[in-house]
Amino acid sequence: MxxxxxxxxxxxxxxxxxxxxxxxxxxxxxxxxxxxxxxxxITGAVIGFAAAVGTGSPVLGFAAAALGAAVLSLTFxxxxxxxxxxxxxxxxxxxxxxxxxxxxxxxxxxxxxAPGPGKLWIPGxxxxxxxxxMFFRHDFMVYVSLLLVAGVWAFLKFTRAxxxxxxxxxxxxxxxxxxYKVVRVRMAAIFFGGACAGLGGAYVSLVRVPQWTxxxxxxxxxxxxxxxxxxxxRPFGVLIGAYLFGGVTVLQLNLQAAGANVPVELLSMSPYLxxxxxxxxxxxxxxxxxxxxLGRSFHASA
Amino acid sequence: xxxxxxxxxxxxxxxxVTPLLAVVxxxxxxxxxxxxxxxxxxxxxxxxxxxPLFHPQFAGYSRPQLLVKAGPLILIAxxxxxxxxxxxxxxxxxxxxxxxxxxGAAVGLAFYPSESVLxxxxxxxxxxxxxxxxxxxxxxxxxxxxxxxxxxxxxLVYVAENILASASAGWLRSPEGMGFPGSRNFxxxxxxxNDELVANTGMHWGVVAAFIAVIGAYALMARHIQGFNIxxxxxxxxxxxxxxxxxxxxxxxxxxxxxALAGMAGLFEVTGPAGQITIDFNSGYxxxxxIVAFLGRLHxxxxxxxxxxxxxxxxxxxxxQLMLGLPGASIQLFQGMLLFFLLATDVFTNYRxxxxxxxLA
Numbered sequence: 201m202x203x204x205x206x207x208x209x210x211x212x213x214x215x216x217x218x219x220x221x222x223x224x225x226x227x228x229x230x231x232x233x234x235x236x237x238x239x240x241x242i243t244g245a246v247i248g249f250a251a252a253v254g255t256g257s258p259v260l261g262f263a264a265a266a267l268g269a270a271v272l273s274l275t276f277x278x279x280x281x282x283x284x285x286x287x288x289x290x291x292x293x294x295x296x297x298x299x300x301x302x303x304x305x306x307x308x309x310x311x312x313x314a315p316g317p318g319k320l321w322i323p324g325x326x327x328x329x330x331x332x333x334m335f336f337r338h339d340f341m342v343y344v345s346l347l348l349v350a351g352v353w354a355f356l357k358f359t360r361a362x363x364x365x366x367x368x369x370x371x372x373x374x375x376x377x378x379x380y381k382v383v384r385v386r387m388a389a390i391f392f393g394g395a396c397a398g399l400g401g402a403y404v405s406l407v408r409v410p411q412w413t414x415x416x417x418x419x420x421x422x423x424x425x426x427x428x429x430x431x432x433x434r435p436f437g438v439l440i441g442a443y444l445f446g447g448v449t450v451l452q453l454n455l456q457a458a459g460a461n462v463p464v465e466l467l468s469m470s471p472y473l474x475x476x477x478x479x480x481x482x483x484x485x486x487x488x489x490x491x492x493x494l495g496r497s498f499h500a501s502a
Numbered sequence: 503x504x505x506x507x508x509x510x511x512x513x514x515x516x517x518x519v520t521p522l523l524a525v526v527x528x529x530x531x532x533x534x535x536x537x538x539x540x541x542x543x544x545x546x547x548x549x550x551x552x553x554p555l556f557h558p559q560f561a562g563y564s565r566p567q568l569l570v571k572a573g574p575l576i577l578i579a580x581x582x583x584x585x586x587x588x589x590x591x592x593x594x595x596x597x598x599x600x601x602x603x604x605x606g607a608a609v610g611l612a613f614y615p616s617e618s619v620l621x622x623x624x625x626x627x628x629x630x631x632x633x634x635x636x637x638x639x640x641x642x643x644x645x646x647x648x649x650x651x652x653x654x655x656x657x658l659v660y661v662a663e664n665i666l667a668s669a670s671a672g673w674l675r676s677p678e679g680m681g682f683p684g685s686r687n688f689x690x691x692x693x694x695x696n697d698e699l700v701a702n703t704g705m706h707w708g709v710v711a712a713f714i715a716v717i718g719a720y721a722l723m724a725r726h727i728q729g730f731n732i733x734x735x736x737x738x739x740x741x742x743x744x745x746x747x748x749x750x751x752x753x754x755x756x757x758x759x760x761x762a763l764a765g766m767a768g769l770f771e772v773t774g775p776a777g778q779i780t781i782d783f784n785s786g787y788x789x790x791x792x793i794v795a796f797l798g799r800l801h802x803x804x805x806x807x808x809x810x811x812x813x814x815x816x817x818x819x820x821x822x823q824l825m826l827g828l829p830g831a832s833i834q835l836f837q838g839m840l841l842f843f844l845l846a847t848d849v850f851t852n853y854r855x856x857x858x859x860x861x862l863a
Contacts, residue, residue, distance in 0.1 A: 235652065275842065278846075279842070279845055279846050283845075283846050283848070283849040284506070284849060284852070284853065285845040285846065285848055285849070286845070288591055288652070289796055289841075289845055290842075290845050292593060292792055292841075293793075293838060293841040293842045293845060294842075296789065296792075296793065296834070296837065296838035296841060297835060297838035297839060297841075297842055298838075299834060299838070300831055300832070300833075300834030300835030300836070300837070300838045301835050301838075302831075303829075303830075303831030303834060303835075304829055304831040304832050304834075304835055307829050307831060414831070418660070419656070419657070419659075419660050422653060422656050422657065423657075425653060426653045426657070429650065429653070463668060463672075464668075465664040465665065465667050465668035466664075466668075468664050468667075469660060469661045469664040469665075472657040472658075472660040472661050473657075473661060475653075475657055476643075476649075476653075476654050476657050476658070479643075479649050479650065479653060479654060480643055480647050480649050483643075483647045483648045483649040483650070484647040484648075484649075486648075499506065499508065
């Protein structure tokens, strides 16, 4: 197997999960547990696909996917932040709604081809032998996802807004007492998380597969949630987790294609088994770093 | 300025009113959605909620389907509701359902072509054990390592789907199937066929089990000390620990019950309405049951009614697909919306709405 091709395909396979996971990490940093990542991803996948087919522009496809999924995530935000519904149940509901909605919208798009984003050669760097084809000859979303990780890291670490977001996630009562608008910060985080999940979904339907089939995200949103735990809520941990997972996926697909003497089903289930294994190892280590107010509703009494 | 004021305890009136309100809201928004799809909204709603029961031509076929579809939904949702009460989120019932069906069917097929009357009960036990064992994985991981049961149980659905695929194409494939995937057909094996108990009612053993589960869950939650412990763990985990309730035991109890019930539901389905193990015999009941559990307010009687309602939307959806060319996916969206509206209207159950003029200090 060509190692250059392998690294390049790992990057492609990791990008959707990376996008969704970095968005969800910000949401959780603000103290909100949105289990609807899968639903937002699949909605992004179908909206992005439809928009790219309709306009002929993959960039507009990605933009529409981000906006569509973000708007969908606002329903979750409204329910959990203003109507104070249970976050676990509402997140599950969001996933079910997203799966239904996407199947409905996508019914006319099965078997259609969408324009994919072209490869973007980074001037200079792409010419370097071996390293060039590995890292610097991807479509623009791969770079966007990496910039997003760096951006989120810088935002949380160096900006005042990032500090407020973390404060809201750690202890919403105190943040409220200090005069920060807990609900507004959380709505903004949920919106951002939705947009990221939408981008991730569109990446699956426009680049990775690239076509539309019902339920095509196949649990990627849930894996993104697991990766946030794996990363202990740190941006570069998310990056490592997503790329590890991308590596496993590519390896098992290559083994399947090579006709290895292992049952296909065992290979297909391996990413999920490895996710469970990783979750166990992380939780057994006992280092969590979960935001203090994660999953708790905030209601400013009196 | 609208303000929410927390009620000292949930309003009993609103607990009953909100599911009905959610159904009405879903019908209204669903109707708008159908109109946007270019379908007559009122006719679509009537086709989904009325025709399966009362249409002169189709009701004869679809009425029995109500129990066929409601049986597994209720059985699974009852198990889930017990866990949800304790704050244990088993969302992988679909996987437990599949594993119950595969294990039960495998045990049965091992004795093919036995005609023993003991075989079917044995398969039911094997099915329950299969689902139970599958649910024990998140239970053990949660209690031993503190691993999140939501993610583990969900991941195991995908693992179970792959096991199902390999069973149907490989080790459970019918030797007389001429190489086609799918196990032997249980409908042609009278000793284990889970047939209707009373003709044209849809009543099979799975439905009986669902009714028993409703009564059992009611007794457990309302009368038994373990039911009290489960509720206490959900509502006040610290108080539960101080009063000597072992959280570990509650996790095992809740996941065990829901896994066993889901596994049993899978076995009844595969030996009855589905007829054989095929790669896609599972129709997402494990996920829909989550909606049923919430719509039924995690209360056994509520779940019974919610299961029947959800079964109605399945049958009505199929009918609407046939008669109006409504996309099959719109029913899925319909069911999702129902849960969303329920969660949204629930604010009235837990809070009082106060209209205040301006903001006080």
